[in-house]
Amino acid sequence: MKNQEIPYKTYLTEQELPTAWYNLRADMKTKPAPLLNPGTGKPLTAQELTPIFCEELVRQELDNDTAFFPIPDEIRDFYKMYRPSPLVRAYCLEKVLDTPAKIYYKFEGNNTSGSHKLNSAIAQAYYAKQQGLKGVTTETGAGQWGTALSMACAYLGLDLKVFMVKVSYEQKPFRREVMRTYGASVTPSPSMETEVGRRILEEFPGTTGSLGCAISEAVEAAVKNPGYRYVLGSVLNQVLLHQSVIGLEAKAAFEKIGVKPDVIIGCAGGGSNLGGLIAPFMGEKLRGEEDYRFIAVEPASCPSFTRGVFAYDFCDTGMICPLAKMYTLGSSFIPSANHAGGLRFHGMSTILSQLYHDGLMEARAVEQTSVFQAAEQFARCEGILPAPESSHAIRAAIDEALRCRETGEEKTILFGLTGTGYFDLTAYQQFNDGLMTDTVPTDEDLARSIVALPKVPEE
């Protein structure tokens, strides 16, 4: 059944845990475009950002040149509770697919937050603590990021205020309870606790909230409460920096078993997991040392890379955040309500957007029914129930492996298994009952949201 020389799971030792995060921007010939102040149209300065974000995180956000940022010992100690994460050889999936391809996945779901989000949550919470802050604020939709952050804050004794989109707060009580168990205060958004919340509630008394509104409330709560800052779980450069620990570990594990991947696949919402997974491999490609294929996989219902435009846009639907140059569907774009698999962000990390624009990475969009088919097939042979988000990458990995069956190529495929689906069983139920459908935005839908892009001065 398998080549006994390569284990099912390759673990690094705790001594081999990376000691520094890798900043991919340092090796990019064309740097990602800077964030702009929506009022002035000029690049945001550290001074403008520090009332919102922690100082060290602002430094990391703006630094396009330093290749390595040392990981503080306290963060490495926290990492040791759930890292290094395993690089898994998918022997059973290979057998089921009857493919000559060798499939590996880097599994980030073995922690209570159930995803890779914890890698950046502990870093952001740590720098807040170091700065002497009392606490942080954030928003959460389905709750994956909020859960990760609540674990990090509980560990450090930092206060956490989560604004959770009201409809999720009511319909996904389990995520909410995990956050509460970790001591976070969780407020359904819109709330009466902020000016923007009160204004929205007055205008739309029956609203069930939106991520854009929750972001606005979280930012306001951070700015107006002394000793608080706002933190965000994806999209930002700092988040991709922290998530580089995924790729660094994967690369070291491959070196340990003497294997080099040919294709590297990750799902893409805001880009935090994909950016982290590919970072050191992409670095080699940028420096001309090695070549790899990279594939970003996005939902057909929210196809930023494959059908968006590369332009400056707001990061939030509320249009209060900075402007970022990225592949975007327009900040007013809302993916269809039937899309269950996360990855609902209209834009994309500026780093990944630049790499894609420069032809260094491929992208493809997949429909959700085929994503859940891949999830089911994977779960049944590999024994892990994957998150719907991660299953986008599984879909593409299976497709690549099936192509190898046709061509006879023995390619080595690596994909990121970002998390587990234990809190996504309503979506699985829909799939099990045969009730899942696919919706793809029409060209008219996209034209409507893309036309609304903000005007910015020419660079």
Added chain:
Amino acid sequence: MKNQEIPYKTYLTEQELPTAWYNLRADMKTKPAPLLNPGTGKPLTAQELTPIFCEELVRQELDNDTAFFPIPDEIRDFYKMYRPSPLVRAYCLEKVLDTPAKIYYKFEGNNTSGSHKLNSAIAQAYYAKQQGLKGVTTETGAGQWGTALSMACAYLGLDLKVFMVKVSYEQKPFRREVMRTYGASVTPSPSMETEVGRRILEEFPGTTGSLGCAISEAVEAAVKNPGYRYVLGSVLNQVLLHQSVIGLEAKAAFEKIGVKPDVIIGCAGGGSNLGGLIAPFMGEKLRGEEDYRFIAVEPASCPSFTRGVFAYDFCDTGMICPLAKMYTLGSSFIPSANHAGGLRFHGMSTILSQLYHDGLMEARAVEQTSVFQAAEQFARCEGILPAPESSHAIRAAIDEALRCRETGEEKTILFGLTGTGYFDLTAYQQFNDGLMTDTVPTDEDLARSIVALPKVPEE
């Protein structure tokens, strides 16, 4: 913060995964009493058991003498997808408790079933497959065992029919959907599919079911369908045999880091996890090679060891299963409905019962509010949301560590962290809202259920 020489997590390599299960019975001077046929009062023979259980499993069930049963390669390959499981040093918990004690836990929750149950599920499914059977039947309450079995059956291509207590089927849809995703058929019990189900539905049209009734339906479905057998997730000798992989790995990991535990703690419902964890350590004690303290922790609302009697009793509330000699509260005992933490079985493994009777193990009962307090404290510093069942062991481990703080003793404590609490968030919510209460059966309650023990001939 910590002694850098001992890692947070000690993993064995896949080569070091045990090659044989250890049968503790082989080293017991007083063997566990045999199962009796409730009709004849005589020990059950292999011939009587094979219509219900697979042949190899019957052999394992009845063998009190063979010390080691080789683990087939196919089962070891499956184990490699989620084993060896880590032996974790609870550095953060030690720091929070400010104790000189060294705390370790063996973590069995890093698999999609979320518990140790998978260790026996794959073994039982494997032997069914080997015997050329089409499928197996079982019952499940909260769904932990059913989930594990559905994963094992999906992997082997074996049909699985789960009778799920109707109230759980309706109130815990997520566990049900995991089983369905793994291809199991899940029927709410009582159902119209069995004679016993139809009879019960006729008598009690509005019933929401019981574990006793689900067992009866699963056994009937196994016996009446050619090519099917019945499987069970705890209590039985064969289950403790398979679960010995937990203890064997823990012992090997301790040897790797040069540590010897003083106290070994596990939660006890039917006894599968505790029996598996302590097996090789208890073997050393029985052979006079080493000494350890063993502590079984049970809920105060279902206190088989601490307030039950050591006598022959039915294993099921429906009184159709064999009689087992064990610590029991009487098969008619039902723990209070407010008890959220599992471990609701009225009896106990015959192996553990004999060991406790012979003074080789201690037992204590803990109340559920204090169990959830321990769970919360553990989750916040160690980053894992524990299952309520496992949290009984955490409670006792914390209590032992706090005692060490008083006495200054540097004891080494090992406890079994059997699983995660991702599907128990309704109970956590109750706790977070301050609505959790404790109920303990009165002496009169116990007198009522214990007086109903069956009469069996004197041995």
